[in-house]
Structures are given as C-alpha cells and as structure tokens.
Amino acid sequence: MLRNRLADQWIHRLMKELNTDIACFQLGNSHVITVNSPEIAREFLKRHDAVFASRPETMATCIISRRNLTTALNQRGEQWKKMRRVLVSEVLSHSKMNWLLDMRNQEADNLVRFLYSQCSKTFKGEVVNVRTIAKHYPANAMRRMMFSTRYFGNGSEEGGPGFEEEEHVSSLFTMLKYIYAFSVSDYLPWLRGLDLDGHQKRVRDAVKIVNKYHDPIVNDRILQWREGKKTQPEDLLDVLISLKGSDDKPLLSEDEIRAQIMEIFLATVDNPYNAAEWALSEMINQPKLVEKAVEELDRVVGKDRLLQESDIPRLRYVVACSREALRLHPVAPFNLPHVSNSDCIVSGYFIPKGSSVLLSRLGLGRNPAVWDDPMRFDPERHISDHVDLAETELRFISFTRGRRGCVGAGLGTNLTVMLLGRLLQGFTWNVPEGLDKIDLSCEADSLLKATPLFAHAKPRLNPSVYMP
Numbered sequence: 001m002l003r004n005r006l007a008d009q010w011i012h013r014l015m016k017e018l019n020t021d022i023a024c025f026q027l028g029n030s031h032v033i034t035v036n037s038p039e040i041a042r043e044f045l046k047r048h049d050a051v052f053a054s055r056p057e058t059m060a061t062c063i064i065s066r067r068n069l070t071t072a073l074n075q076r077g078e079q080w081k082k083m084r085r086v087l088v089s090e091v092l093s094h095s096k097m098n099w100l101l102d103m104r105n106q107e108a109d110n111l112v113r114f115l116y117s118q119c120s121k122t123f124k125g126e127v128v129n130v131r132t133i134a135k136h137y138p139a140n141a142m143r144r145m146m147f148s149t150r151y152f153g154n155g156s157e158e159g160g161p162g163f164e165e166e167e168h169v170s171s172l173f174t175m176l177k178y179i180y181a182f183s184v185s186d187y188l189p190w191l192r193g194l195d196l197d198g199h200q201k202r203v204r205d206a207v208k209i210v211n212k213y214h215d216p217i218v219n220d221r222i223l224q225w226r227e228g229k230k231t232q233p234e235d236l237l238d239v240l241i242s243l244k245g246s247d248d249k250p251l252l253s254e255d256e257i258r259a260q261i262m263e264i265f266l267a268t269v270d271n272p273y274n275a276a277e278w279a280l281s282e283m284i285n286q287p288k289l290v291e292k293a294v295e296e297l298d299r300v301v302g303k304d305r306l307l308q309e310s311d312i313p314r315l316r317y318v319v320a321c322s323r324e325a326l327r328l329h330p331v332a333p334f335n336l337p338h339v340s341n342s343d344c345i346v347s348g349y350f351i352p353k354g355s356s357v358l359l360s361r362l363g364l365g366r367n368p369a370v371w372d373d374p375m376r377f378d379p380e381r382h383i384s385d386h387v388d389l390a391e392t393e394l395r396f397i398s399f400t401r402g403r404r405g406c407v408g409a410g411l412g413t414n415l416t417v418m419l420l421g422r423l424l425q426g427f428t429w430n431v432p433e434g435l436d437k438i439d440l441s442c443e444a445d446s447l448l449k450a451t452p453l454f455a456h457a458k459p460r461l462n463p464s465v466y467m468p
Contacts, residue, residue, distance in 0.1 A: 001027065002196075006445055007182030008333040012362060021363075022349060028187030030056075031355040034334070036363030038370060041394040043346045044338065044357055049402035052338035056356050058186045060178045060203045064266070066259040071407075072267060072336065073179070083260060084407065086252070090239055091264070092408045100145045100236070101309065107141040107150065108418050112306060112426050114159040116459055116466040119427065125458030127432045130423070131277055132452070136161045138272040138415050139169045142265055148235045152213045168213050172269050174206040177446070179266075180337055210262060218258055237261070267408060270331045271398075272416040274448060279325035279420055281438045281453050282377035284429050289379065293318050294460075297425040303461050307421045309414045313387040318421045319413075320382035323389055325420075327396040328377055330361035330447060335397045338404060362447075365396035388413040426466065427457040 004010035011034055015023050021037035035041050044052050054076035055061070061073040068074045071083040090096065115133055119126040140150050140161075153164035161169070183199045185192040195201055218237065224230040225241050233239045240260065243251035252260070283289040296317045301307050312319065337356040344351045351357070366374040371381065390409050391398045399406035406412065423429075431437055432454055441450045459466065 001182055001184055001187075012333065012360065015360075015363070022347070024355075027182075030187050031352055032337075033351060033355050033357045034360055034363075035357065036360050036367060038364055038367070038394045040347045041359050041364060044359070045394065045400060045402045045405075048344055048346055051342055051344045052340050052357055053403040054339040054341055055404070056180075056186075056337055056339050058180060059183060059192055059200050060175070060181070063200075063203050063207055064175055064179065064259075064262060066255050069253075069256045069259040070263040071260065072263055072404075075339070076341065076403075083256070086240075086243065086260070087407050090243060091236055092411060094410070096236075096239070097411060097414075103144040103148075103235075104141050104309070104414070104418075107137060107144055108422060109306070110140065110150065110159050111137045111419070112422055112466055115423070115427065115457065117158040119457040120459050120463075120466075125428070125456055127454050128457045130280060130453040130455055130457075131273075131449075132160065134273040134276045134419060134423075134453075135169060135269075136165060137419050139165065139172070139265070139269050141415060142268045144235075146236045146261060146264065147217050148237075149217075164213065167209055169269060171206040171209040172265055174202055175210075176266055176270055176332075178203050180334070207262075210265075211258070214258065214261060218254070218261070222254060222257075236264075264408075267406070268411070268415070271326070271412060272419050274329065274331040275322050275325040275416050276420040276423065277449055277453050278329035279321050280423060280429065280455070281440060281449065282325070282328075283321065283424075284431060284455055285437045285440070286377070289321065289377075290424065290429060293321055293424050297421060301425060304465065306465060307418065307425050309418060312414065312417050312421075315417065315421060316383060316387065317379060318424065319387060319389070319417055320379035322416050322420055323382040323386065323391070323396075323398070324377055324379045326389060326391075326398050327365040327371070327381075328375070329449075330365060330397060333362055333447060334358040334360055335400055336404070359394065359397060359400070361397045364394060367395075370395050389416060426459065426461055428460045430456040430458075432456050 001007050011025065015034060015036060021035065022040055023034050025032045055073060057075060065073045068079060071080060071087055074080040074083065111133060115128060118128050143149055151162060151165060152168060153162040155162045155165065178199045181199060183197055185196065221237055222241055230238065233242050240252055240257045245251040296315060297307065300314045301311050337358050340351055340353055340355045343353050368374050389398045389412065392401050399409040399412060438453065439451055442448065443450045
C-alpha cells in the first residue's frame with residue numbers, strides 16, 4: 001500500500017490486469033473483497049444482505065462517530081438499530097421532509113438569487129464559479145433544516161458563503177476523504193499511534209473545526225429545552241433533542257445527538273454538488289443535451305415560476321442527466337464497505353468472516369459489459385420509469401440497497417435534481433470565451449473535477465422570477 005499509492009487506483013489497475021470482476025486483497029489480517037460486477041454485487045446485497053450488514057471500524061470512523069454512536073458508520077448491533085430507527089421514523093421520514101419543505105425552498109431560492117446577482121450585472125451575462133454555488137447549496141439546505149440558519153457567520157452580501165461556511169464545508173470534505181481511505185494503521189492497528197500517513201491528524205483537525213460551529217448551537221438548544229424555553233420542535237435539532245424513550249427520559253445522549261448531526265451533514269454535502277457540477281460540465285460540452293433538458297423544464301414547469309420538488313417526478317430527462325452523472329462520475333471509487341458477520345459462499349467464492357466487501361463505483365458504473373461506450377455521457381440510457389436516483393439493480397452506485405442502504409434517498413434525489421434543474425431552468429450556459437470546451441479531467445488523488453467549473457451564465461427568465 002505504501003509503495004502503490006493511491007491504494008484505490010492500484011486495486012482498480014490490478015483488477016483490470018487480472019481481468020476479474022471480483023478479487024481478494026489480504027491487507028494485514030484483513031481480507032478486502034472488491035467487486036466490479038452488478039450480478040455479484042446483487043448477490044452480496046440482495047441474497048446475502050443479512051451477512052454483510054456491518055461496517056469495519058477505522059481510525060477515522062471511530063473519531064467521527066464518537067466511537068460508533070451513529071448509523072451509517074456504525075457496526076451492526078443494538079446501537080445501529082436504535083439510531084437507524086431514529087433516522088427512518090423521526091428525521092428522514094416523508095412527513096418530516098414535508099414539514100421542512102419551506103426551509104429547502106428558501107435555500108433553492110437563495111441559490112438562484114445568488115447566481116442571478118453574479119451574472120445579471122451586464123446584458124451579456126458573466127462567467128461564474130459553479131462549484132462555489134453547487135457545493136454550498138446542499139450544505140445551506142442542511143444547516144437550515146438542522147439549525148434553522150443558513151450561516152454560522154454573516155455570509156456574503158450577495159447571499160453566498162462566508163469564511164465560516166467555507167471552513168465548515170471544507171472540513172466536512174476532509175472527513176469524507178479519509179473516512180474509509182486505505183490507511184496502513186487500519187490494517188496494522190499497532191501502528192495507529194504513529195499516524196504514518198497523517199490521516200489521523202487531518203481527521204481530528206477537521207472534526208475540531210466542525211465541532212467549533214456545531215457544539216455552541218447544540219449546547220444552547222439543549223439548555224433551552226431543559227429550561228422549558230422551547231417546547232415544540234422547529235427543526236431537526238429540536239426533533240433529536242425532544243425524542244423520549246419508554247421511560248420518558250431523553251432517547252438520545254448529547255454525544256449521540258452531536259455525532260448523528262455530523263454524520264447527516266457528511267451524507268448530504270457531497271453527492272448533489274458533485275453530480276450537478278459534472279452533469280453541467282458534460283452538458284455544456286454537448287449543447288443539445290442542455291437544449292433537451294431546458295425544453296423539458298419549460299414544458300413541465302414553465303417560465304413564470306421556479307422548479308419545485310413536486311415537479312421532479314415529471315422531469316424524466318433532468319433526472320436521467322443526474323443519474324448519468326452519478327454513473328460516470330461517482331464521488332468516490334468505492335461504496336461504504338460491508339463486513340461479513342459469518343463465513344459465506346457468494347457466486348461460488350468463499351468469503352471469510354470479517355471480510356470487508358467494497359463495491360467499485362467505477363467498476364460498476366463504467367463496466368463495458370453493462371454499458372455501451374461507458375465513458376460517454378449519455379442521459380438517454382436512463383429514460384424509463386425512473387423518477388428518482390435510486391439504482392436497486394446496482395448497475396451503478398447511488399444509494400445502494402438492503403439493510404445498509406441510504407435511508408435518505410428521497411432527500412438526496414430532491415437536493416440533486418433541484419440543484420441541477422434550477423441551474424438549467426434559470427440560466428443559459430456556455431463555454432467561456434477563449435475556450436473550446438469545458439475541461440473534464442479529474443483530480444490526481446480523487447474523482448472530483450480537477451478544476452472548478454467556470455462557465456458563462458446568462459439569466460433566461462423574467463427578472464421578477466429570480467427576486468420574488
């Protein structure tokens with residue numbers, strides 16, 4: 001691993017050289033099973049889902065989850081069941097998402113106003129940094145739903161992020177980068193104290209920054225509930241604090257609340273922004289795709305109002321563009337790992353107890369046996385009855401499936417499609433003057449776009465639509 005950095009690139013390269021859809025790597029005392037085939041992936045998460053419903057504990061997950069207090073990062077057990085019930089029934093339920101719709105709408109409106117303020121200064125429009133807009137929209141929406149605020153500081157005068165929001169989001173992405181990074185100390189635990197690759201320090205520093213913003217709000221809110229100053233929930237933080245157990249005592253400890261809030265933010269911020277930035281980049285390079293999406297938006301939504309979440313089920317092409325971005329440009333090389341709780345035979349292969357199973361987002365989404373011309377961005381692949389981003393057949397990874405599937409698939413779909421849809425509905429997009437096309441290269445050490453998307457944007461609707 002130290003000789004073949006980055007480990008995920010080395011693993012994918014070796015699987016290609018071996019021409020295999022499944023491989024086993026023994027790292028320390030751990031067996032790491034990697035999978036490129038949808039058929040084998042379905043064997044793991046459909047037929048044998050109960051066996052592979054746990055997670056490995058890593059240095060990063062231990063720090064971020066406050067020693068396994070959360071849902072997505074936690075090993076299977078009573079604590080996981082408890083926190084999952086909370087998310088499904090109390091936080092991400094259909095009724096709660098409807099309750100918080102106005103908050104999400106405020107942030108979707110702010111997204112459009114912020115972009116409009118940047119590109120409406122001249123009749124010809126302006127070149128704008130789409131990444132800044134896209135990266136902060138899901139974070140703003142989550143802050144609004146969790147804390148009833150858009151900013152930790154004052155934000156910018158035009159409605160964009162300020163220093164505090166930039167620092168908050170940057171720290172969340174640092175944690176995401178190292179949650180399940182291939183760290184030598186996770187496979188040779190006796191090396192953990194040495195922090196040979198520096199992962200531990202980076203994660204601790206990022207957690208410290210996020211806690212700097214979260215903890216004062218959480219502490220003050222808990223005190224308000226204890227003193228009786230608050231009696232009715234107004235956001236998700238209130239919901240988490242007000243939950244009662246069978247003994248009429250608080251269901252969640254303060255550490256459980258803080259840890260679960262952190263995990264919810266981590267689960268929310270990356271996919272919508274990454275999918276929207278990549279989709280718009282690809283579409284600007286193929287103007288006919290933009291034209292088709294805009295025609296659908298004009299037909300379904302019109303030009304006299306902005307796209308709403310209730311419109312999404314009728315936006316098959318915009319949803320297809322989002323799905324294609326998730327397929328071709330996943331946010332990470334592998335999904336969250338699944339750990340086997342017993343020996344198991346999968347597709348004729350013996351999988352030892354304790355093995356970590358990694359479904360390759362790249363191997364599935366770019367598999368030439370599944371997708372024709374897999375490196376071509378073609379939304380038409382997804383035109384069917386799909387009205388969301390879920391991919392239950394695991395031909396690519398969106399929210400996976402089974403016991404460890406993402407319980408926030410509905411919210412993830414709405415945030416992603418609203419972001420891309422409003423960018424396309426509200427503005428005309430072109431390659432900046434002097435360039436032939438948008439650069440589609442990736443960062444050397446990740447799958448994120450190597451450079452932020454700078455594109456020429458011009459308002460295409462009546463000014464009254466942007467500034468209600």
